[in-house]
Amino acid sequence: WTVPTAVDNSGKQPKMTVTPAGIKPPHKFPITTGLPTVVKYTFTDDSGLESSCSFEVNVKDTENPKLTEHCVNHKVETNDETVRVNWTEPVFADNSKEQVRVNCDKDNGQRFYWGTSWVTCTARDASGNHAECRFSVTISPTTCPHQDPPINGALSCDRWLLGRFCTVQCDERFDFYTKPAELYVCGSTGRWNTAPDGEETKWPDCSLKRIPGYSKGIEFQYYVGDCEDEETQLQIKQNFIDLFKNSTFGRAGGCVGHVICSVDNVAVFCGEKDEDIVV
Numbered sequence: 035w036t037v038p039t040a041v042d043n044s045g046k047q048p049k050m051t052v053t054p055a056g057i058k059p060p061h062k063f064p065i066t067t068g069l070p071t072v073v074k075y076t077f078t079d080d081s082g083l084e085s086s087c088s089f090e091v092n093v094k095d096t097e098n099p100k101l102t103e104h105c106v107n108h109k110v111e112t113n114d115e116t117v118r119v120n121w122t123e124p125v126f127a128d129n130s131k132e133q134v135r136v137n138c139d140k141d142n143g144q145r146f147y148w149g150t151s152w153v154t155c156t157a158r159d160a161s162g163n164h165a166e167c168r169f170s171v172t173i174s175p176t177t178c179p180h181q182d183p184p185i186n187g188a189l190s191c192d193r194w195l196l197g198r199f200c201t202v203q204c205d206e207r208f209d210f211y212t213k214p215a216e217l218y219v220c221g222s223t224g225r226w227n228t229a230p231d232g233e234e235t236k237w238p239d240c241s242l243k244r245i246p247g248y249s250k251g252i253e254f255q256y257y258v259g260d261c262e263d264e265e266t267q268l269q270i271k272q273n274f275i276d277l278f279k280n281s282t283f284g285r286a287g288g289c290v291g292h293v294i295c296s297v298d299n300v301a302v303f304c305g306e307k308d309e310d311i312v313v
Contacts, residue, residue: 035059038087040077048077048085065095065130067160095161099126099134105155105167111176113223116145124167126157134159146173148196176224183305184210186240188261190274193299195288201274203255204240210250211238217281229281241308252277261304271297 037059042048052058053074063071074088104122120143128134138155150172158164174196183189186208191200198220204210214237215228226235249256254277259266275297279289289295 035073035089038075040085042077042079044079044081046080048079051076051078063091063093065161066091066093067130095130095159095163097129098163098165099128099157099159101125101157101165101167102127105169107170107172109172109174110146111174113176115222116147117173118143119146119171119173121153121169121171124155124157124169126165126167128157128159128163130159130161132160140171146171148173148175175220175222178220178224178226181226181237183303184237184239185305185308187305188257188270189237189303189305190270191301191303192274192278192288192295193301194294197301199278199283199288201255201277202237202251203257203270203273204244204251205261206256206258207244208240209242209244209248210255211241213250214238214255216252216255216277217283219283229283239305239308261302267302268297270302271300274300 040048040050053076054071057073070090070092072088072090074086076084076086078084102125105124106121108119108121110117110119123136123138123142126134126136134157136155136157138153140151140153150170153169153171155167156164157166175198181189184202184204187202187204189200189202191197200218200220201216202210202214202218212234215230215233215235217229218235218237219227219229221227228235254273257266257269257273259269261267261270275289275295278284279295281288284290284295
């Protein structure tokens, strides 16, 4: 701003004082959180007569707080269906240098069920500016031991039920070495089970030449084509959906009425090819 000046009829320059004391342009004013800053100039002549002028400075904060740390996703494996999850509260900084209020839509330390939940934390400064941080909390049962996809075949698993349900399929030119289970189910304790019960939990390879008119697997456990081919993978995924939706798990709610029970949510893993088997 331009500092005001004054003249006096005596011809002498009046004495100037300013409040706040010593303030002069340019000056960095703090963000206004209450009353505005009043800058006042007073001019006094030798006779003690004075005149003054003043103006107000109102600094409006329009800048949102900024996230600085601790907005990270959390993944927990557990044998229990629910678990308490604690996290370090997200930290935000504000241009006012004042501490901002941070509120989250879920409580730190609350119980979460299997699946993925989202936590949104909102920081708000004294001027009402706000910023958000959003992170996921994913709770999953203990992972079952890894098994490779069957040789000359494919492994297919759901994507919407934490990948707990899988089945194996053979290239139609091959057959399973032993009778496979219809479904392999990864239990909450991290152990493979089968449906129907009692089958071997280690799935077999497709290491035998298929005999026309005879199959060790069921209809939905064979596919035509190269597993790496996109159209073939679509067939493998559809086989999984057809098998799963007709299973006890599918009829009990895993698939029936479930819009995400579809080929778009099936993962396919192709096995190695055994070139030594003569077809």
